[in-house]
Amino acid sequence: MDRRELLKKIAILTGGVVIGGEVFLSGCKTGADAGLTFTPSTLALLDEIGETIIPATTTPGAKAAAIGEFMKIMVTDCYTVAEQKAFMDGLKSLEDICTKMHSKGFMDCSPQQRHDLLVSLEKEAKAFNDKKNEAEKEQKEIAKAAKQPFTGAPPHYYTLLKQLTLWGFFTSKTGMTETLRHNPVPGKFDGAFPYKKGDKAWAE
Amino acid sequence: MADNEYDAIVVGSGISGGWAAKELTEKGLKVLLLERGRDIKHIEGYVNASKDAWEFPHRGLRPTQQMINDYPALKRDYPLNEIVLDMWAKDKECPYTETKPFSWFRGYHVGGRSLTWGRQSYRYNKWDFEANLKDGHGTDWPIRYEDIAPWYSYAERFAGIQGSKEGLDVLPDGDFMPAMELNCVEKDVAEKIKKHFKGSRHMIIGRSANLTQPHHDRTNCQYRNRCWRGCPFGGYFSTQSATLPAAMKTGNLTLRPFSIVSKVLYDKDKKKATGVEIVDAMDKKTYAFKAKIVFLCASAFNSTWVLMNSATDIWPEGLGSSSGELGHNVMDHHFRCGASGKVEGFSDKYLFGRRPTGVYVPRFRNIYEDKRDYVRGFGYQGGASRGRGMDVAEFTIGADLKNALSEPADDWSIGIMGFGEMLPYHDNKITLNKNVTDAWGLPVLNMDVEIKDNEYKMRIDMMNDAKEMLEASGVKNVESYDYGYEVGMGIHEMGTARMGRDPKNSVLNGNNQVWDAKNVFVTDGACMTSASCVNPSLTYMAMTARAADFAVSELKKGNL
Numbered sequence: 211m212d213r214r215e216l217l218k219k220i221a222i223l224t225g226g227v228v229i230g231g232e233v234f235l236s237g238c239k240t241g242a243d244a245g246l247t248f249t250p251s252t253l254a255l256l257d258e259i260g261e262t263i264i265p266a267t268t269t270p271g272a273k274a275a276a277i278g279e280f281m282k283i284m285v286t287d288c289y290t291v292a293e294q295k296a297f298m299d300g301l302k303s304l305e306d307i308c309t310k311m312h313s314k315g316f317m318d319c320s321p322q323q324r325h326d327l328l329v330s331l332e333k334e335a336k337a338f339n340d341k342k343n344e345a346e347k348e349q350k351e352i353a354k355a356a357k358q359p360f361t362g363a364p365p366h367y368y369t370l371l372k373q374l375t376l377w378g379f380f381t382s383k384t385g386m387t388e389t390l391r392h393n394p395v396p397g398k399f400d401g402a403f404p405y406k407k408g409d410k411a412w413a414e
Numbered sequence: 415m416a417d418n419e420y421d422a423i424v425v426g427s428g429i430s431g432g433w434a435a436k437e438l439t440e441k442g443l444k445v446l447l448l449e450r451g452r453d454i455k456h457i458e459g460y461v462n463a464s465k466d467a468w469e470f471p472h473r474g475l476r477p478t479q480q481m482i483n484d485y486p487a488l489k490r491d492y493p494l495n496e497i498v499l500d501m502w503a504k505d506k507e508c509p510y511t512e513t514k515p516f517s518w519f520r521g522y523h524v525g526g527r528s529l530t531w532g533r534q535s536y537r538y539n540k541w542d543f544e545a546n547l548k549d550g551h552g553t554d555w556p557i558r559y560e561d562i563a564p565w566y567s568y569a570e571r572f573a574g575i576q577g578s579k580e581g582l583d584v585l586p587d588g589d590f591m592p593a594m595e596l597n598c599v600e601k602d603v604a605e606k607i608k609k610h611f612k613g614s615r616h617m618i619i620g621r622s623a624n625l626t627q628p629h630h631d632r633t634n635c636q637y638r639n640r641c642w643r644g645c646p647f648g649g650y651f652s653t654q655s656a657t658l659p660a661a662m663k664t665g666n667l668t669l670r671p672f673s674i675v676s677k678v679l680y681d682k683d684k685k686k687a688t689g690v691e692i693v694d695a696m697d698k699k700t701y702a703f704k705a706k707i708v709f710l711c712a713s714a715f716n717s718t719w720v721l722m723n724s725a726t727d728i729w730p731e732g733l734g735s736s737s738g739e740l741g742h743n744v745m746d747h748h749f750r751c752g753a754s755g756k757v758e759g760f761s762d763k764y765l766f767g768r769r770p771t772g773v774y775v776p777r778f779r780n781i782y783e784d785k786r787d788y789v790r791g792f793g794y795q796g797g798a799s800r801g802r803g804m805d806v807a808e809f810t811i812g813a814d815l816k817n818a819l820s821e822p823a824d825d826w827s828i829g830i831m832g833f834g835e836m837l838p839y840h841d842n843k844i845t846l847n848k849n850v851t852d853a854w855g856l857p858v859l860n861m862d863v864e865i866k867d868n869e870y871k872m873r874i875d876m877m878n879d880a881k882e883m884l885e886a887s888g889v890k891n892v893e894s895y896d897y898g899y900e901v902g903m904g905i906h907e908m909g910t911a912r913m914g915r916d917p918k919n920s921v922l923n924g925n926n927q928v929w930d931a932k933n934v935f936v937t938d939g940a941c942m943t944s945a946s947c948v949n950p951s952l953t954y955m956a957m958t959a960r961a962a963d964f965a966v967s968e969l970k971k972g973n974l
Contacts, residue, residue, distance in 0.1 A: 263811045283471055287478040325812060332810045357898070380819070381473040386466065389820045394466065396637040396767035401597025405764035411802045411822045414467070414768070
């Protein structure tokens, strides 16, 4: 799977919002100060969120792929200021909602409680993104007609978290070599290679 | 000979310059090959060739904001990627200006874009060389298919082009290596297209400069599909893998990186070039080199830029401008529209290896009896693949999602994208902008180029025909698209110093000689009189080899 296809698939999985699709056209400068603070406890929280989305099974999960560290690098280096703000504010919202739902913070929740929280956020994010896309539809058309780039508002923060988890896990060493099949030098090509249900996908 | 004197100077070390250096040195000339950027050594210079995704800080997924700021042109499309960032020119060191939006993606280093090219290799057909004459756009090519056909063979045999022989007038066969294979879905779709369109449309393997057999000192393709990082096996054609070692082997080549050629030195009494002047990119000093002949292969716009800066005491608009055509008739291939869908029934088949080419659908519009509301035509490139699973509406997160994503999807997907011919319009032009200078104080180019009615009409067919063909082949959920196209994105800049039959309306004659300086040859994309719809690099190879042969025979006759 090439990079474009990977991005497209993850975009569909995370609600049809292509984060970064617009970056080729925009050029916003990331301010030095966009409220970015990744403390050890932030990284631990991100690891656990990632692990809830992609858990260890017969193979390691997102935590083993150091997903928190990956998110930190991507958010710091690649995100626009607006995306950075959505991401950081979102982590606070997530804790607030978690406290309301389970009367304790995310780190203190059981795996099942974490799972239930993220499933509810998934629904919230879908509604949020649908509404956002609908609201921006007209502006988007106008920009397209004027051949101008269009940069919409960031999607729901949960969409960012899930997307970063999937991006990071399936491009990590464990994701590519243990959960997927990795073959850096195939040496030959077979366009009708036998496949039976359960065989793993190639990593690239 | 003095230190600064050579038989020939070649400007630029990309596909065309590499060929010029090889041909001229093999014919015994002492050649100076000038490259404006740094050297990249074969194999050891390909620093990212064997890295896996996790070894890149951002996994090659998304450019950083710093990269977006540093690369205002490159950021407009896929080339802005950390994996190959050092194989593109630094936009801010060498800016350009735009009257209309133009994406200019450049490779300023030894090998140029021969390292990052798409490797698709096709011959122009007999109609391509007659098109301008027949429909009145541009000027007539001074050559015909028969003139260049033997040189295509010559280029194919050395470069190593894999492809299938199809016997089609519209896409002439060549001297190919054994073809790579269509995958099982492509074979099925190809069969159905042939049947449905009664043999008037074809889906074939994309012909490409990837080896399917060992060739000279190069290893055959290992199906990694990481070509654009540089291939440690020499599995695809590049200056480094092919032409440069051949030229070096003769003992006749001097390669000088960091040499920005600023002008051709011109003797107005003899009406000939005497050499070139360069700005050394490192010490910023000016040096002169002398030679009997000069080959400009600096990429289409930069070859023209050198001409615009040359002999301005005689022609204010530069050497070759007496025709009024220097800098005009800019062309590219317009693309980014097509269709894709999914294919059911092949869930017991998968892929092994990553084939570095796709499928090709040769042009079928405006040939034989077909007649559209526009002229010329387009071809499609694409392919079928089986991606990873995603049919997981009920598994939003957790182990089920992980399992679904770690297996291939049940269905395959297939897509084809059109690449269309752009007409040579006189008012599509590049000019010198002396108000803006680059990091070396040299004036930059201004782009004033757009696609017009003919291209917009063609794009409608490019979308609709793609959809029709896929649907006729049983592909499901077919959706057509037009992502929008900005001129230059094809990275096939052509024209600006076109070949022609008359010095009054062309810059070069039928042997790629500048009419106003017969010992100056231009053999890169600048020389193109029309664009065809096929990828142009193989034609530059053939054109360069042909011109080099002519140049040396003229030199021997004392005509240059």
